[in-house]
Amino acid sequence: MSLDAFIMGVAFILIHLLANELIPAKRVHRLKWFSFSGGLAVSYVFVYVLPSLHKEQITIKKYGDYFTMESELYFIGLLGVLIFYGIQKVVRKAQLNSESRKARSLFWLQILFFGVYNMLVAYTVISHEVLGIQAVFYGLAVGLHFIAVAHDLWREYSDIYNQIGRYVLAIGILAGWFLGITVNLSPLTESIIFAFISGAMILNVLKYELPPDDEAHFFTFAVGVVSYTSVTMSLKFFFQW
Known part of the structure; x- marks a missing residue:
């Protein structure tokens, strides 16, 4: 494991353990924080994740006649969207129906899936050997x-998240x-994993990191x-990412 990947992993673990300590307490500052981070996340999806997914799709062509549609990995990404969205929908429905006990039980399922999500993200960082400046911007x-x-999960059930949930997510890393x-x-399996978590990440970015209209600070976004x-585009141009 490279030093870059090690540092990113430690940072990711600390984020899950201390996420709610990192968010500004005041409402205005918090809204600006999420608007700014949402802008970074959306940019990351369009200038890094989608081009990388396209590159992976081109790479798997060497596996011959099994991959001729030029969209197989995009389908895997769509499965990632479908699975994570389905889980979140079930949890939210239980919450809205005031089924407190059931909702808390389903929240555990959501925590476990995000633990798997974190595991796949961490694996991708190691297997793709993200290094140097690229590692900084990826991280x-x-x-x-x-x-x-993490903050959204904490807002749903802070007691579960603080006592056990955040440790499950850190263990995933x-x-x-x-x-x-x-x-x-x-390489084919790694491409499939990357496609799956890319779909899940796109969903989570649009769902968790784009603030609602009444809570968004557009200029900061x-x-x-x-x-x-x-x-990122400048670094891609000069370093051929």
Whole structure:
């Protein structure tokens, strides 16, 4: 494991353990924080995740006649959207119907799926050997994304999240590290994993990190989009990411 990946992993773990300490307490500052991080996350999806998914789709063509549609990995990404959206929908429905006991039980299911999500993200970082400046910008976007997701889970059931949930999510990062170090999957399998978590990440970014209209600070959101996109595109141009 590279030093870059190790530092990112430690940062991701600390984010899950301390996410709610990192969010500004005042409402205005909190809204600006989420608007800015939402801008970075949306930019990350469009300038990094989608191009990388396209690159992976081109790569799997070498596996011959099994992949001729030029959209197989996009379908896997769509499955990621479908599965995570379905789980969240079931949990929200139980909450709205005031089924408190059932909703708390289903919340555990949501925590477990996000633990798996974290594991796959961590595995992807290790297996793709994200290094140097690229690791910094990858870690920044994913780290802010983790903060938004963790904060949303905390707002649903703070007692469950603080007592056990945040540790499950941190263990997911550790499990991804372990798999990345000890398991050598085929390039095709790694592409499928990347596609699945890309779909899940796109859903989570649009669901968790884009503030509702009445809570959004558009100027701060725009600053996040423009700044992250400008820097990332410049680095792609000069370093051929």
